[in-house]
Amino acid sequence: MPQSGIAELFTNLSKCTTGTITIMNTEEKDIASSSRAKDDMDRIEDKEGFSFHLIKKDASSEARLGKIKTPHGEISTPAFMPVGTQGTVKALLPEMVEDQGAQIVLSNTYHLYLRPGHELIRDLGGLHTFMNWKHPILTDSGGYQIFSLGDLRQIEDEGVTFKSHIDGSRHFISPEICIEIQEALGSDIMMCLDECIPYPSEYDYAKTSLDLTLRWAKRCRDAHTNRSQALFGIIQGGVYEDLRKKSVEEMIAIGFDGYALGGLSVGEPKELMRKITEFATPLLPQDKPRYLMGVGTPEDIIESVAHGIDMFDCVMPTRNARNGMLFTNHGKIAIKNARYRDDNLPLDSTCDCYTCRNYSRAYLRHLFVSKEIVAVILNTIHNVRFYMNLMEKIRDAIQNNSFNTFIKEARK
Amino acid sequence: MPQSGIAELFTNLSKCTTGTITIMNTEEKDIASSSRAKDDMDRIEDKEGFSFHLIKKDASSEARLGKIKTPHGEISTPAFMPVGTQGTVKALLPEMVEDQGAQIVLSNTYHLYLRPGHELIRDLGGLHTFMNWKHPILTDSGGYQIFSLGDLRQIEDEGVTFKSHIDGSRHFISPEICIEIQEALGSDIMMCLDECIPYPSEYDYAKTSLDLTLRWAKRCRDAHTNRSQALFGIIQGGVYEDLRKKSVEEMIAIGFDGYALGGLSVGEPKELMRKITEFATPLLPQDKPRYLMGVGTPEDIIESVAHGIDMFDCVMPTRNARNGMLFTNHGKIAIKNARYRDDNLPLDSTCDCYTCRNYSRAYLRHLFVSKEIVAVILNTIHNVRFYMNLMEKIRDAIQNNSFNTFIKEARK
Numbered sequence: 001m002p003q004s005g006i007a008e009l010f011t012n013l014s015k016c017t018t019g020t021i022t023i024m025n026t027e028e029k030d031i032a033s034s035s036r037a038k039d040d041m042d043r044i045e046d047k048e049g050f051s052f053h054l055i056k057k058d059a060s061s062e063a064r065l066g067k068i069k070t071p072h073g074e075i076s077t078p079a080f081m082p083v084g085t086q087g088t089v090k091a092l093l094p095e096m097v098e099d100q101g102a103q104i105v106l107s108n109t110y111h112l113y114l115r116p117g118h119e120l121i122r123d124l125g126g127l128h129t130f131m132n133w134k135h136p137i138l139t140d141s142g143g144y145q146i147f148s149l150g151d152l153r154q155i156e157d158e159g160v161t162f163k164s165h166i167d168g169s170r171h172f173i174s175p176e177i178c179i180e181i182q183e184a185l186g187s188d189i190m191m192c193l194d195e196c197i198p199y200p201s202e203y204d205y206a207k208t209s210l211d212l213t214l215r216w217a218k219r220c221r222d223a224h225t226n227r228s229q230a231l232f233g234i235i236q237g238g239v240y241e242d243l244r245k246k247s248v249e250e251m252i253a254i255g256f257d258g259y260a261l262g263g264l265s266v267g268e269p270k271e272l273m274r275k276i277t278e279f280a281t282p283l284l285p286q287d288k289p290r291y292l293m294g295v296g297t298p299e300d301i302i303e304s305v306a307h308g309i310d311m312f313d314c315v316m317p318t319r320n321a322r323n324g325m326l327f328t329n330h331g332k333i334a335i336k337n338a339r340y341r342d343d344n345l346p347l348d349s350t351c352d353c354y355t356c357r358n359y360s361r362a363y364l365r366h367l368f369v370s371k372e373i374v375a376v377i378l379n380t381i382h383n384v385r386f387y388m389n390l391m392e393k394i395r396d397a398i399q400n401n402s403f404n405t406f407i408k409e410a411r412k
Numbered sequence: 413m414p415q416s417g418i419a420e421l422f423t424n425l426s427k428c429t430t431g432t433i434t435i436m437n438t439e440e441k442d443i444a445s446s447s448r449a450k451d452d453m454d455r456i457e458d459k460e461g462f463s464f465h466l467i468k469k470d471a472s473s474e475a476r477l478g479k480i481k482t483p484h485g486e487i488s489t490p491a492f493m494p495v496g497t498q499g500t501v502k503a504l505l506p507e508m509v510e511d512q513g514a515q516i517v518l519s520n521t522y523h524l525y526l527r528p529g530h531e532l533i534r535d536l537g538g539l540h541t542f543m544n545w546k547h548p549i550l551t552d553s554g555g556y557q558i559f560s561l562g563d564l565r566q567i568e569d570e571g572v573t574f575k576s577h578i579d580g581s582r583h584f585i586s587p588e589i590c591i592e593i594q595e596a597l598g599s600d601i602m603m604c605l606d607e608c609i610p611y612p613s614e615y616d617y618a619k620t621s622l623d624l625t626l627r628w629a630k631r632c633r634d635a636h637t638n639r640s641q642a643l644f645g646i647i648q649g650g651v652y653e654d655l656r657k658k659s660v661e662e663m664i665a666i667g668f669d670g671y672a673l674g675g676l677s678v679g680e681p682k683e684l685m686r687k688i689t690e691f692a693t694p695l696l697p698q699d700k701p702r703y704l705m706g707v708g709t710p711e712d713i714i715e716s717v718a719h720g721i722d723m724f725d726c727v728m729p730t731r732n733a734r735n736g737m738l739f740t741n742h743g744k745i746a747i748k749n750a751r752y753r754d755d756n757l758p759l760d761s762t763c764d765c766y767t768c769r770n771y772s773r774a775y776l777r778h779l780f781v782s783k784e785i786v787a788v789i790l791n792t793i794h795n796v797r798f799y800m801n802l803m804e805k806i807r808d809a810i811q812n813n814s815f816n817t818f819i820k821e822a823r824k
Contacts, residue, residue, distance in 0.1 A: 087778065091785040093766075116753065116778040124756050124774055132770045341528070344536050358544045362536055366499065366528040373503040376785055 050188065050230035050257050052289045060404035062282060062308035065395055068289055070136040070188035071228050072128060073103065077289060077310035078398075080301065080391045081106040081138060082384055083318060086115070087131040090318050091373075091380040094133045100353065100381065101388035103135055104188075106313045109181050110142025114164050114171070118184040126186030138313075139187035141178050143194040143234070143262070144294070155195060157212065175219035183226045191260065192220040194234040199268040206238035214250050221254050230257035232291060238263060239272050241279050248283040259284045260291040261309075265300075274303055281308040298327065298390050302410045305394055306403075317387045321379035324368045327386040333361070335379070340365040353385035354378075462600065462642035462669055464701045472816035474694060474720035477807055480701055482548040482600035483640050484540060485515065489701060489722040490810075492713065492803045493518040493550060494796055495730060498527070499543040502730050503785075503792040506545045512765065512793060513800035515547055516600075518725045521593050522554025526576050526583070530596040538598030550725075551599035553590050555606040555646070555674070556706070567607060569624065587631035595638045603672065604632040606646040611680040618650035626662050633666050642669035644703060650675060651684050653691050660695040671696045672703040673721075677712075686715055693720040710739065710802050714822045717806055718815070729799045733791035736780045739798040745773070747791070752777040765797035766790075 049071060056065040066077040082089045082097055084105045089097050097105060107127060112118060121130050127137055146153055146162050153162035159174030173181075175193045182190035194213040197206055213236045224231050233256035237243030251259060261280055264273045277292060281304075284290050291311035292304050301312050317327070324335040328348035333340070335347075346356035347364065355364070355378040367375035397406035461483060468477040478489040494501045494509055496517045501509050509517060519539060524530060533542050539549055558565055558574050565574035571586030585593075590605040606625040609618055625648045636643050645668035649655030663671060673692055676685045689704060693716075696702050703723035704716050713724050729739070736747040740760035745752070747759075758768035759776065767776070767790040779787035809818035 086782045086784060087775075088784050088786045091789075093786065093789060115782060116774065120754055120774065123754065124772060130772070130775050130778075132775075342532055342535065360536060360542070362528065362532065363499075363542050363544075366542075370498045370527060372498060372500050373785060373788055374500045374505065377503075377505060377789070 049228050052258065052287065054286060056398060057286075058306075058398050058403045059401065061306040061407070063305045063394075063398050063403050064308055064310060065398040066289065066310055068136075068310075070104075070230070072134065072136045072188050075103045075136055075311075076395055078301075078305045078391055078394050079104060079311050080387045081311065081313040082387075083313055083315045084131070084133075086111050087121075087127060089380075089384075090322065091376045092318075092384065094131065096377075096381060097133070097384065098135065100385040101392065102384065104138060105133060105135070106138045106140060107131075107185070107187065108142060108145065109139045109178065109185070109191075110145040110173075112139075112185060113142065113173070113181050114166055118181040122184035122186070126184075128186060136188040137185075138189040138232075138311075139182050139185055139191065140293070140313075141182070141191040141193045141234075142173065143191075144196045146173065147196045147198075155212070157215070159193075175216040176223040179220050179223040179225075179231075183224075183229060187229060189230045189232060189258065190224070192217045192231065192233050192256075194236055194262055196263050196266065197236065197238055199239065199263075199266050199272075201238050203238075203240055203243075206236075206240055206243055210236050210238075210243050210247055214247070214254075217251060217256075218254050221256070232256055232258040232260050232289075234260045234262040234293070235280060235284075236263045237280075239268060239276060241276070244276060244280045245283060248280060252285060256288070258289040258291060258311075260293050260311075262293050264292065265294040265296055265314075270300070273300070274307075277304050277309065278307045284308070298387070299410070301390065302394065302407055305398075306407055317383035318380055321383040322376050324375075324379065326364075326379055327383055335361065335365050335368050337365075347382055348386075351382065351385065351389070353382050355382040355385075461640050464670065464699065466698060468810060469698075470718075470810050470815045471813065473718040473819070475717045475806075475810050475815050476720055476722060477810040478701065478722055480548075480722075482516075482642070484546065484548045484600050487515045487548055487723075488807055490713075490717045490803055490806050491516060491723050492799045493723065493725040494799075495725055495727045496543070496545075497727075498523050499533075499539060501792075501796075502734065503788045504730075504796065506543065508789075508793060509545070509796065510547065512797040513804065514796065516550060517545060517547070518550045518552060519543075519597070519599065520554060520557065521551045521590065521597070521603075522557040524551075524597060525554065525585070525593050526578055530593040534596035534598070538596075540598060548600040549597075550601040550644075550723075551594050551597055551603065552705070552725075553594070553603040553605045553646075554585065555603075556608045558585065559608045559610075567624070569627070571605075587628040588635040591632050591635040591637075591643075595636075595641060599641060601642045601644060601670070602636070604629045604643065604645050604668075606648055606674055608675050608678065609648065609650055611651065611675075611678050611684075613650050615650075615652055615655075618648075618652055618655055622648050622650075622655050622659055626659065626666075629663060629668075630666050633668070644668055644670040644672050644701075646672045646674040646705070647692060647696075648675045649692075651680060651688060653688070656688060656692045657695060660692060664697060668700070670701040670703060670723075672705050672723075674705050676704065677706040677708055677726075682712070685712070686719075689716050689721065690719045696720070710799070711822070713802065714806065714819055717810075718819055729795035730792055733795040734788050736787070736791065738776075738791055739795055747773065747777050747780050749777075759794055760798075763794065763797065763801070765794050767794040767797075 051069045053067045068075040081104050082102050085108045121127050124130050146160055149162050153160055161172045178193040193216050195209045197209050217233050233251040235247045237247040289310045292309045295312055296314050326333045326335055326347055329350050340361040343361040348356055397403040463481045465479045480487040493516050494514050497520045533539050536542050558572055561574050565572055573584045587605045594602040605628050607621045609621050629645050645663040647659045649659040701722045704721045707724055708726050738745045738759055741762050752773040755773040760768055809815040
């Protein structure tokens with residue numbers, strides 16, 4: 001498929017002359033800076049720190065209904081976090097993310113550390129102010145991204161040295177630096193630095209790696225100074241149940257505000273992912289939120305909720321939207337398909353999103369094949385709303401004691 | 413500049429599996445179709461057809477304040493029309509276009525005829541319904557696009573044969589077909605098919621071409637059946653004053669709802685463009701709107717208003733936004749410039765747009781260098797709002813008898 005249409009977006013840069021110099025008054029600059037940051041402080045002033053309240057446990061499964069409180073607002077769980085890697089959920093303005101029902105977004109320590117830099121973001125009032133998102137933010141530690149670099153990184157007990165995927169520059173991140181970065185960003189929930197091992201990994205490697213992750217977790221906990229920011233530990237151990245059990249026990253001993261299952265959804269068979277989730281989740285404390293990192297499909301989310309997971313994140317709704325793959329209650333739609341050429345129906349007639357209320361499949365197909373940016377915006381709105389609707393249905397089912405029926409319907 | 417970030421948007425299409433077939437109820441499909449179109453009919457039911465009301469003429473210049481009425485609403489003139497070539501203003505949802513103050517958008521007959529096809533759009537309720545734009549639409553005839561194809565087209569008295577820029581397929585458009593297409597689209601203002609000659613063109617060619625354009629204009633007028641849609645004639649004649657004068661006289665004799673100056677802003681020196689505008693505009697009837705096609709920069713717009721132009725269109729605000737070139741009241745900004753790295757000021761502290769109210773230059777620079785789609789959205793919002801603010805200032809100045817002062821300030 002030719003990419004000229006969208007690639008054009010950033011072309012003709014050579015035509016750009018340097019902007020004329022705007023004379024800035026230093027005082028004006030400081031006022032602008034402090035005023036935006038102050039807005040954020042005002043918002044969080046009356047709010048408490050981090051807490052998790054377990055509202056209800058499902059009778060037929062491990063599914064839980066809960067509420068997380070953070071300095072930037074509450075999150076109803078089970079929750080899905082749209083991914084805003086570089087300080088923006090791709091193709092959506094913050095108000096659009098909010099309008100779809102998202103109560104928290106995920107951003108990425110590794111990416112923001114490299115560009116534009118955590119100190120810059122701190123100096124400009126923190127990540128909430130910088131990206132104009134007034135609700136909670138979870139920052140992933142960057143462990144997954146750094147360990148995905150392969151040969152570009154070197155792990156030692158002290159930390160990890162790696163080369164930037166942007167410009168090849170060398171960097172070093174330790175557990176302490178990882179926390180320092182996340183404290184500078186000011187996220188509501190920080191994640192420990194961990195080693196995320198690939199699938200498959202030998203038992204011995206998984207064991208050695210887990211020990212490193214546990215030592216790093218302790219150092220993250222010790223480095224953590226800003227108590228208004230929560231810190232979650234990450235359970236590793238590959239596909240080995242005894243290692244997962246050890247990981248849970250030792251992480252609980254260190255003590256975190258929440259626990260994540262890491263190292264899953266990294267290429268292992270789906271059955272194995274579900275087996276480990278089913279095994280490890282019930283070992284986690286009932287009174288803390290449980291987060292399954294990087295998961296997943298609607299089906300994976302439903303099954304994992306049944307095993308007791310409270311939080312999810314995945315690029316699937318946003319990335320699929322950019323690729324024209326749209327979720328509906330009747331299955332996925334590849335919008336470029338010729339069968340939608342003259343289809344005047346909305347994407348999903350049961351969907352309440354802005355896209356479905358205002359546009360036909362024929363128009364969405366036209367925009368997509370014409371490589372229009374608005375195609376990406378409308379598709380992303382729909383897919384994120386689809387995920388948010390799914391989470392609302394899950395929460396309603398647990399609330400109404402009908403999760404058992406809900407999951408049976410979903411498995412059909 | 414590497415384009416991988418944005419180019420990624422439409423990659424991975426190979427990963428897309430074919431969507432599952434959604435069983436559609438034929439009746440449901442028909443209802444959806446007719447309901448959207450009916451909404452549009454309801455909106456236009458109580459409104460009158462096309463009219464132009466000259467509110468005021470400036471004492472110090474040819475500048476005019478006016479109001480155009482169309483079946484889809486009113487347009488205060490002088491007006492700028494954001495360009496929505498393929499049935500979407502690039503990177504903006506219709507509500508965003510509206511929020512910036514736009515009262516009319518321009519779309520393109522040539523592009524929509526080729527993709528998705530005017531018959532498809534007609535069958536789905538017309539262009540307003542298709543693109544979810546509730547306000548007036550002007551459709552350019554496609555003359556400019558077709559004649560830009562160079563060797564890919566062949567002009568005869570009957571019409572023009574050309575090859576699609578999309579797939580190379582052969583097409584024929586005559587004045588009659590051009591009107592048929594625009595009537596199918598249902599735009600509020602249609603444009604005659606004209607031959608848009610390049611700069612420079614010899615006198616003899618300009619004269620022969622003008623004669624063809626005049627014959628075609630007459631045929632467009634005769635082919636025009638839907639009286640709720642206005643039809644504008646296009647004045648040609650290159651840079652030759654006697655041809656421009658002849659063009660004006662003969663177009664007036666045919667009689668149109670408005671008159672456009674075409675064949676300008678096609679590469680000629682700016683002074684020549686202004687000279688022809690200054691010469692030709694006062695020859696046009698006072699009681700009809702005058703539209704300078706494809707113009708232009710803020711400076712060009714101000715000068716042309718002073719010569720009596722009422723309507724403008726240009727890709728500049730939207731295209732520049734995609735290239736990171738942003739208009740401010742203190743000059744243009746190339747947002748990728750390193751000097752904005754830690755700049756916490758808004759793009760323009762005198763601007764009231766969503767982007768300036770919520771984001772710093774530092775954030776906009778971060779999004780732009782990170783090739784995030786939201787960069788394009790925020791930049792486009794700002795640039796379109798800048799143009800709309802300019803038009804509001806122009807109208808206010810004419811209203812308040814201060815256009816003389818306004819233009820002197822602008823020329824500084």
